[in-house]
Amino acid sequence: MPRLTRWFIRAALGHLLVALLLGALLGWGRVISLPPILTAATPVYFHLLMLGGVAQFIIGVAWWMFPPLSKERPRGNEALAWAVFFLLNGGLILRAICEPWVAVDPQPIARGGLFLSALALVAAGWIFVGLLWPRVKGR
């Protein structure tokens, strides 16, 4: 398993753990009253689970297992793949901080952080699609 895949999977497991803890906490919101910043974190919970956990796990395994590009560079541009890793995780962490923050106290810095996280996540997705596209082939 390549080093980058190991990091993708480790990060995915980390996001999964945090998402499950947050989900449990949000579930308690039906029994006890939670602070507004926590109830505003519902979209963060979904995205940590599905994007940080599930999609990142898939991305890591796809980078490892998909057909090789060539003998010289079997997986394509590795620097760009590392960029995907940092953009995806950086964007998700920034979003996890800024989204509830904007919901309860829309300061310009929080809004800027949220906008930056949107850019980082879109860039991560598009770069990954560009990296994997040529590897979807017969042999």
Add this chain to the structure above:
Amino acid sequence: MPPLSRYMVRLALLHLALGFFFGGLMLAHKAFPIAPWAMRLLPWHIHGLLIGWTIQLAFGVAYWIFPRFALERPGDPRGRAGWARASLVLLNAGVLCAGPAGRWAGGPGLPSGWPWRPWGSSPSSSICGPGCAPRFYDPPGYRGEPGSDTIGALSAARIPS
């Protein structure tokens, strides 16, 4: 990788690129409310990424990698290709229809106001203003009710259209 798997994986990647773009637009709109129409992309964002990307990629890879009928069907090692082709067409047609369906039919399978309820009921709802961040699973004319914190309260507060 067989041709059908290639089509499925490529379509899954297209759904990923489009789903991330729609999600980015909505997130940017949450930061700076500049494009109220962006929130209408929510049903496509959800279905495109959950079904169009995740499930379609699983279909494509499973069709490629799962054990084949080596002896039972030597000329048709992956089973009946017609059914697999039908699943590709139906899945993508379903995802394409999910956007308008979510908008017009009141949101199949999702509770009213999801997932914007905490957002809409928070003190920051003023950053979007009335009608700027609509709840896309609510009927036309619904504007929510300040301080309504439960789905039940949201449903009770609906204005008949």
